[in-house]
Amino acid sequence: MIDLSVNLNKIALIRNSREGNYPDVVAHGRTCLDAGAQGLTVHPRPDQRHIRPGDVRDLAGLCRPVEGVEFNVEGNPFAGPMGDYPGLLPLVMETLPDQCTLVPDSNDQLTSDHGFDLKRDGDRLEPIIARLREANIRVSLFMDPDLEQIGLAREVGADRIELYTGPYADAVARQSPEVESIFAAHCAAAEHALQLGLGVNAGHDLNLINLPRYRTLPGLQEVSIGHALTVDAIAMGLGNAVNAYLNCLAGN
Ligand SMILES: CC(=O)[C@@H](O)[C@H](O)COP(=O)(O)O
Numbered sequence: 711m712i713d714l715s716v717n718l719n720k721i722a723l724i725r726n727s728r729e730g731n732y733p734d735v736v737a738h739g740r741t742c743l744d745a746g747a748q749g750l751t752v753h754p755r756p757d758q759r760h761i762r763p764g765d766v767r768d769l770a771g772l773c774r775p776v777e778g779v780e781f782n783v784e785g786n787p788f789a790g791p792m793g794d795y796p797g798l799l800p801l802v803m804e805t806l807p808d809q810c811t812l813v814p815d816s817n818d819q820l821t822s823d824h825g826f827d828l829k830r831d832g833d834r835l836e837p838i839i840a841r842l843r844e845a846n847i848r849v850s851l852f853m854d855p856d857l858e859q860i861g862l863a864r865e866v867g868a869d870r871i872e873l874y875t876g877p878y879a880d881a882v883a884r885q886s887p888e889v890e891s892i893f894a895a896h897c898a899a900a901e902h903a904l905q906l907g908l909g910v911n912a913g914h915d916l917n918l919i920n921l922p923r924y925r926t927l928p929g930l931q932e933v934s935i936g937h938a939l940t941v942d943a944i945a946m947g948l949g950n951a952v953n954a955y956l957n958c959l960a961g962n
């Protein structure tokens with residue numbers, strides 16, 4: 711079974727466009743869990759464009775007591791404090807999510823658009839990964855499907871990789887023949903990760919069109935999906951959208 715972790719960033723983005731707490735991010739997270747999602751994901755960024763530190767604390771409290779539900783916090787471990795954003799690591803060590811997905815996003819990026827370069831950052835990441843794992847937090851690294859880089863992910867102590875699926879999703883949207891070669895590269899990367907003892911997650915721009923193929927990736931354990939699922943929820947409702955993604959992942 712492939713776990714669905716719903717990313718709540720875009721619920722928070724709508725909330726932040728007005729004063730107040732509407733939509734309530736925690737209430738919508740609860741709706742996702744009630745609909746059967748196996749987890750929730752957030753990506754608190756230093757500029758707090760969407761997820762705020764308080765959301766991370768509140769959602770940790772929502773997920774923690776629920777058996778079989780995981781909380782995944784994403785972010786750049788090198789991004790320092792900004793305003794009342796304390797930095798990713800202090801926030802993660804305070805809230806103790808089940809998984810922390812480290813992502814090499816700079817503060818000014820519109821969204822995540824590349825995986826780690828562990829030749830450059832591996833030495834800096836290794837102690838951070840060790841500290842997170844000492845706190846019983848599973849560590850996943852946001853990676854491109856590069857076999858050498860995935861080998862380095864094992865060396866620096868990661869538990870899993872998250873394959874960056876943006877280029878795959880873009881190729882599917884463009885109905886490009888590149889889809890075949892991109893998906894083949896992802897399958898090779900997944901097989902390599904599995905041989906190294908790494909778990910395999912995936913995410914970014916996955917949707918109901920490109921997921922039926924991607925769910926066949928060897929050893930895929932978890933997909934984190936937010937942007938497209940939120941858009942789908944506008945039309946079908948959040949609970950129904952979660953059900954649609956769960957059914958898709960189940961091959962129905
Ligand atoms: C790492 C990744 O691909 C996404 O999880 C990320 O959370 C997207 O961030 P935005 O929602 O800010 O675009």
Ligand SMILES: NCC(=O)COP(=O)(O)O
Pocket residue numbers: 717751784872912913914915916934935936937938939
């Ligand atoms: N790690 C991917 C994620 O959490 C959600 O990405 P997206 O579906 O919002 O593109």
